[in-house]
Amino acid sequence: MAKADxxxxxxxxxxxxxxxxxRIIEIATVVTDGQLNIIAEGPVLVVHQPDDHLSLMDDWCVQQHGSSGLTAKVxxxxxxxxxxEAETIAFLSQYIEPGQSPMxxxxIGQxxxxLYRYMPDLERFFHYRSIDVSTLxxxxxxxxxxxxxxITKTSSHQALADIYESIDELRYYREHFIQLSLPASKKMPTPKKSKQAKTE
Structure with missing residues (x-):
C-alpha cells in the first residue's frame, strides 16, 4: 500500500x-496503513504547564488527571x-508527507x-479532512x-490508550456496520442533469 495511504x-x-x-498537557500519535494495521507508535509527550494554567481545570479534569497521575507528570x-510539536512532526515525517493524512x-475536531491554537505547524501537517470515529x-x-x-472502552483518558481504542472501534464498525461492497442491483443512480443546464 502506498505511503500516501x-x-x-x-x-x-x-x-x-x-x-x-x-492548554494541551499530553499528546500521542500512532501511524497505521489504510487497512488500520499498526505501522509505528509515536512518542507519548507530557507537556509542562505552570500552575496558573493547571488551576483553571474544572472538577472533572482535576479528578481525572489527578487520579491518573497526569497532573503530577505535567x-x-x-x-x-x-x-x-517539533518531536511529533519529526516522528510523523518518517511515515507520511505533510498534507496527506486526515486527522x-x-x-477529533476538538x-x-x-492544535490550531497551540501547535499550528502540527495542525498544518494534517490534511484538512478528518476521520472521526465518533461520527460512526x-x-x-x-x-x-x-x-x-x-464495543468495550475503558475511557482511561490517557492519550496513547485512547488512540488504540479508537482504532479498535473503527475496525469494529468496518466489520459490523459499514457495507464495504455494493450489490450490483443497488449501484448508486447516475445523477440527473439539471433542467437548467444549457445545451450547445
Missing part, C-alpha cells in the same frame, strides 16, 4: 475544553508545547481546535444501537 491517529489530553482558556515535565481519532458511533446509535453493545 497511511493514516495518522492523534489524541491529546487538555486542561479543559476551551482552547481560549485551557508539573515535573520539562517539555514545552513547541518541543512536543484520525475520536471527536483536538484540531487546540453517533450514526450507529441512531440506526443500529445494538451494535454499541459490542
Amino acid at each position: 497511511n493514516l495518522i491517529w492523534i489524541d491529546m489530553e487538555m486542561t479543559g475544553l476551551d482552547p481560549d482558556l485551557h 508539573r515535573k515535565s520539562l517539555i514545552t508545547e513547541k518541543q512536543a 484520525c481519532g475520536n471527536t 483536538d484540531r481546535r487546540f 458511533k453517533e450514526l450507529a446509535r441512531r440506526w443500529q444501537p445494538e451494535l454499541l453493545d459490542g
